[in-house]
Amino acid sequence: MTHHVTVMSRVNCHLCDVAKVEVERICGEVGATWSVEDVDSDPEWRAEYGDQVPVFLVDGVEHGYWKVEEDRLRAALS
Numbered sequence: 001m002t003h004h005v006t007v008m009s010r011v012n013c014h015l016c017d018v019a020k021v022e023v024e025r026i027c028g029e030v031g032a033t034w035s036v037e038d039v040d041s042d043p044e045w046r047a048e049y050g051d052q053v054p055v056f057l058v059d060g061v062e063h064g065y066w067k068v069e070e071d072r073l074r075a076a077l078s
Helices: 014-030 043-049 070-077
Strands: 004-009 033-038 055-058 061-065
Touching (some): 004 014, 014 033, 055 070, 061 070
Antiparallel strands (some): 004 055, 055 061
């Protein structure tokens, strides 16, 4: 099964920029896909995730926020 990571992000967010680089590297190493969504593009996303960006979803389920926990993310993708 190929897992998918979504990074809920926003423009001009330094933590988001760092997280995207880390997620791209980890997903590349484990063969998972990933994408980025702008929380400010949807009022529901902004309400749910706006105070915690970046937020990480694994296969559509919230996995964490603010900082990539590499060992935990790798475990979820294995």
